[in-house]
Amino acid sequence: DRPMGTLLWSYLGWRRFPRELSGFELRRFFALEASDRRELRVRYPRRLRLGAAIQLGFVRMTGTTLDALDYVPKSLLEYVAHQLMLPAPELATLRALYRNERTRFAHQAWACAHAGLRWPEQTDVAAVGETLAAAAAATVDRHRLARQAREALFGRGCLIPAGRDVDDCVRRAVREVERADRERLDAIVPASVRERWLP
Numbered sequence: 001d002r003p004m005g006t007l008l009w010s011y012l013g014w015r016r017f018p019r020e021l022s023g024f025e026l027r028r029f030f031a032l033e034a035s036d037r038r039e040l041r042v043r044y045p046r047r048l049r050l051g052a053a054i055q056l057g058f059v060r061m062t063g064t065t066l067d068a069l070d071y072v073p074k075s076l077l078e079y080v081a082h083q084l085m086l087p088a089p090e091l092a093t094l095r096a097l098y099r100n101e102r103t104r105f106a107h108q109a110w111a112c113a114h115a116g117l118r119w120p121e122q123t124d125v126a127a128v129g130e131t132l133a134a135a136a137a138a139t140v141d142r143h144r145l146a147r148q149a150r151e152a153l154f155g156r157g158c159l160i161p162a163g164r165d166v167d168d169c170v171r172r173a174v175r176e177v178e179r180a181d182r183e184r185l186d187a188i189v190p191a192s193v194r195e196r197w198l199p
Contacts, residue, residue: 011061012150013160016068021076030057030076032083039114046086051097051104053080055111063117063150063160065108069094112159120158125169128152132173145170 011018021030032040032053040049057080058066072094081088089096098104112118120128131152132145149166153159160166 012063014062021073026079029061052107055107059111059115063154117159124158136173
């Protein structure tokens with residue numbers, strides 16, 4: 001199930017861990033269901049389960065994959081390791097778990113699929129564009145529109161693309177609203193008046 005509400009949308013699009021996670025956030029995003037633990041046992045040897053489980057929780061929390069391996073909250077490592085009945089690593093990093101880059105990519109692909117998330121398709125981009133165009137009619141705050149784009153994508157079961165791709169989507173929506181406004185203005189205000197008013 002997709003997280004709902006302002007608090008639970010706050011990490012969408014992040015590509016690294018925050019410095020701290022609350023107990024509520026740990027339970028909401030990183031609690032493993034019986035089906036999760038079963039899948040991890042079947043798919044991965046014991047030494048690879050912790051990394052895969054953390055990737056799964058991160059995808060559920062952010063709607064995207066973890067780019068930075070340099071820091072993981074210690075409380076998170078302990079919480080996930082306890083559920084898997086594994087010892088928690090001493091260092092708060094994933095680098096030791098991912099000496100092989102292919103393992104990390106495989107874990108991320110599995111986590112996305114297991115969480116039910118996929119990369120956006122053209123129909124998703126079009127639908128989100130319509131949502132943003134409607135929102136841009138009320139506000140041109142690009143930060144707010146970018147947040148709405150991420151929420152709309154995640155709500156459709158899509159992974160959150162890179163920030164520049166979201167920003168491009170916002171720019172297109174704002175341009176479309178500006179174009180529509182200009183067309184309405186042109187239809188209502190005579191050309192002689194527009195020439196005096198507008199550059």
